[in-house]
Amino acid sequence: MITFDDVVKVYPGGSTAVDHVSLELPTGKMTVLVGPSGCGKTTSLRMINRMISPTSGRVLIDGKDIAGQDEALLRRGIGYVIQSAGLFPHRTVLDNVATVPVLLGKTRREARTAALSLLERVGLSAEFAKRYPAQLSGGQQQRVGVARALAADPPIMLMDEPFSAVDPVVREGLHREFLRLQQDLGKTIAMVTHDIDEAIKLGDVVAIFRQGGKLAQVGTPQELLTAPADEFVAEFVGRDRGIRSLSFDSAAALPVADLPGTLALDEAGRPTGWLMESGQVLPTGGTFTAADSLRLVTDLAISSPVGIAVRVNEEGKADGVVRHHDLADYLAARRAS
Numbered sequence: 001m002i003t004f005d006d007v008v009k010v011y012p013g014g015s016t017a018v019d020h021v022s023l024e025l026p027t028g029k030m031t032v033l034v035g036p037s038g039c040g041k042t043t044s045l046r047m048i049n050r051m052i053s054p055t056s057g058r059v060l061i062d063g064k065d066i067a068g069q070d071e072a073l074l075r076r077g078i079g080y081v082i083q084s085a086g087l088f089p090h091r092t093v094l095d096n097v098a099t100v101p102v103l104l105g106k107t108r109r110e111a112r113t114a115a116l117s118l119l120e121r122v123g124l125s126a127e128f129a130k131r132y133p134a135q136l137s138g139g140q141q142q143r144v145g146v147a148r149a150l151a152a153d154p155p156i157m158l159m160d161e162p163f164s165a166v167d168p169v170v171r172e173g174l175h176r177e178f179l180r181l182q183q184d185l186g187k188t189i190a191m192v193t194h195d196i197d198e199a200i201k202l203g204d205v206v207a208i209f210r211q212g213g214k215l216a217q218v219g220t221p222q223e224l225l226t227a228p229a230d231e232f233v234a235e236f237v238g239r240d241r242g243i244r245s246l247s248f249d250s251a252a253a254l255p256v257a258d259l260p261g262t263l264a265l266d267e268a269g270r271p272t273g274w275l276m277e278s279g280q281v282l283p284t285g286g287t288f289t290a291a292d293s294l295r296l297v298t299d300l301a302i303s304s305p306v307g308i309a310v311r312v313n314e315e316g317k318a319d320g321v322v323r324h325h326d327l328a329d330y331l332a333a334r335r336a337s
């Protein structure tokens with residue numbers, strides 16, 4: 001666990017970047033620091049690896065004040081990923097990833113083998129290994145940056161706007177891959193972003209900062225969406241927080257009705273469309289499983305040509321439907337209970 005204990009940072013010249021922040025970043029989880037520009041996120045992040053020292057207060061890792069620890073040793077256990085990936089331009093992708101393990105005492109051969117497998121884990125095939133950073137797209141460079149930070153297998157990762165330099169579609173893909181990777185690796189991660197949607201999507205815990213370096217609220221994404229502490233947080237998490245909070249609710253408990261005769265199925269029982277009175281067959285527009293979220297079911301029910309979302313089992317066979325008015329009743333009953 002990383003602990004900020006009443007931390008203050010005043011830069012020379014008098015600006016208070018971080019103002020009495022107390023925060024816990026749980027081990028093995030992703031904590032996202034988010035807030036408007038200049039509210040002290042990067043300063044806070046850099047206090048974890050002592051690139052910046054607090055003016056007062058303490059930062060502790062597993063209960064030990066890092067101020068008394070050997071800086072090089074401390075940083076060995078902390079990977080660091082930054083926005084522009086910060087790769088060495090004159091080294092190949094493979095050597096970018098393998099350099100730190102070699103410095104830590106691995107043979108070049110061991111380090112390169114490990115680097116290749118790490119590159120694969122972040123979605124880069126062997127053909128990229130020989131290229132130089134300038135021969136990669138922004139998203140590919142970010143992946144190398146993540147692989148490089150992971151190469152020393154640090155228990156802690158600091159990530160400063162790691163996904164912001166790429167377009168929304170690439171970012172979406174990187175998010176998915178990163179979540180999958182984190183599920184396997186269970187690193188303790190502190191990530192800075194100014195994008196609340198990214199914070200809500202990736203964070204196990206989200207710490208919202210406000211101007212002046214103060215914490216506005218700390219909670220799970222669901223807590224922030226359903227119970228914002230004040231107007232600032234409510235405004236910051238955005239207007240459609242009601243619908244977004246449904247992303248965190250499972251469709252498993254949702255009562256389903258029997259399949260209507262208007263749902264066309266193939267021989268394996270998979271839905272193929274809606275049979276309209278006119279004889280036309282309209283696409284179902286997608287299906288859900290019990291493992292999906294209420295947000296997806298709501299979206300399917302609203303966008304379905306007949307106002308009905310179709311549930312399928314793991315083989316893709318239709319096993320029930322949810323009509324949008326039943327969904328509305330379910331949500332209303334849930335709110336009342």
Ligand SMILES: Nc1ncnc2c1ncn2[C@@H]1O[C@H](COP(=O)(O)OP(=O)(O)OP(=O)(O)O)[C@@H](O)[C@H]1O
Pocket residue numbers: 011012013015016017035036037038039040041042043044194
């Ligand atoms: N080296 C420095 N000297 C003086 N002031 C600084 C220094 N670094 C940052 N600041 C100030 O401290 C405040 C917090 O900066 P910080 O970079 O931590 O914010 P941030 O939330 O990460 O911002 P952004 O989202 O724009 O990157 C800002 O007002 C900034 O101008």
